[in-house]
Amino acid sequence: MSVRLAGRMQKLAPYLFAELDRKKREAQARGLDVISLTIGDPDLPTPSAIVEAGQRALADPANHRYPAYAGGMPFRNAAARWLKRRYGVDLDAEKEIVALIGTKEGIFHLPFVLMDPGDVALVPDPGYPVYSIATRLIGGEVHWLPLREENGFLPDLAGIPAEVLAKARVLWVNYPNNPTAAVADEGFFRRAVGFCREHGIILAVDSAYSEIAFDGYRAPSALQLPGAKEVTVEFHSLSKTYSMCGWRVGFAAGNAEVVSALARLKSNMDSGVFGAIQQAALSAMETWPGHLSEVVDVYRRRRDALVEELRRGGLNPPNPRATFYLWLKIPGGDDQAFAGALVEKTGVLVAPGSGFGPSGKGFVRLSLTVPEDRLREAGRRVARFLARA
C-alpha cells in the first residue's frame, strides 16, 4: 500500500539544501576533492565561554523540567537588555519578547497567526525560503518583491499594485540580506515602517546577520524608528552571531499583539526552548560583544581572500559589507546549469540563485564558511572554470 499524503504536502518540495547535499555526495563518490560553499552554517565552534555556561546549566535539575513556553524571564530580560545596548531601543521583556526554537521556527509560524487563506505576504525574491513556504502552506498567497541589482537589492515598495496591497498582511524584509549580502540603511527601514503603518501591514524583519558586518558597517534595527512597534516584529537569531546554529535558539521582539499571538500558538504546539540552552544564549547576550570582533575578522579575511582570487582570475565580484555570503553574477544566466557543471568539473559546490526565488536566476551564492586556504582554492577553481567557459 502506498501512503496517501495530505494535499498540502504537494506544496512542500524537499528543502532546498537537501537537494544540494545530494549533489555533493555524488561528486564525492566520483572521487573529486569537493569544496562546498552552499550552506550558511558557521564552521567556527560556539565560543567556549558560552559552551561552558550551557554545560553548567545542563547539570541544574531546574532545567530538566518543562521550560516556560515563551522563554524564562531571565532570557527575555537579557534579550531586552541586548536590544537596548545594541540599538538603544526599549522593549517590555514580558510583553514584547518571545523565545524561539531558532528564528526559523518563529518565521515559519508568523503566517499562522497573521494570515487567513487568500491573504497576501510580500516576500523578497530572492530570499530565505521559509517566508514563502509557510505562507503557501496556510493557503496564503505570495507576492514576490524582486530584489534587483540596480536597486541595491532593495524591494520597490512603491511598485506594489494597489489590489495586492489591499490583501497584504505582512511585508518580509531581511538585511543584511541572505542571499544577496546587500545591506539596508536606516532610511530604508524608515520607509518600510512608514509604508506598513500607512497600509496596515505587519513588518517582519529578519535580522539573522545583524552582527556579521565589516568595514565599520553597523546594521540598524527597524525598532529604532518612531512608531515602529505599532507594526514591527523583528527576529533575532543567535545562530550566525555566535556560531550556535545547532543549539536552536533565538527570539522575536516588537509589537505586543503579534508577540503574544506567536507565544499563544507556540504554547499549543511546542514546549519552549530547553532551559540550559536559554542560559547559554543569555550568557552570550550578556557578554556581547565579547569576542565577536574576532569572529567577524575571520569572515572578513575570508571575504578578502575570495574576492582577491576571483579578481586575480579576471572577474569583478562584489565586496559584501555584511553576512558571510558572496552573491556572484554568472555569465549565460543559467545558474542551475552553471552550478551543475561547476561541481562536476571542479568539485566546487555553490548554491544556484534561482533556488532562492525566480529573481535569483543568473546568480550563485558562495558561503564564507570554510577555512581561508580552501576558500582561496575554491576561488581559483571558479575563476579558472569561468576563464575556460
Ligand SMILES: *Cc1c(COP(=O)(O)O)cnc(C)c1O
Ligand atoms: C540562518 C537564517 C535564519 C535562521 O536562523 P535560526 O538558526 O533558525 O535562528 C533566518 N533567516 C535567515 C535569512 C537565515 O539565513
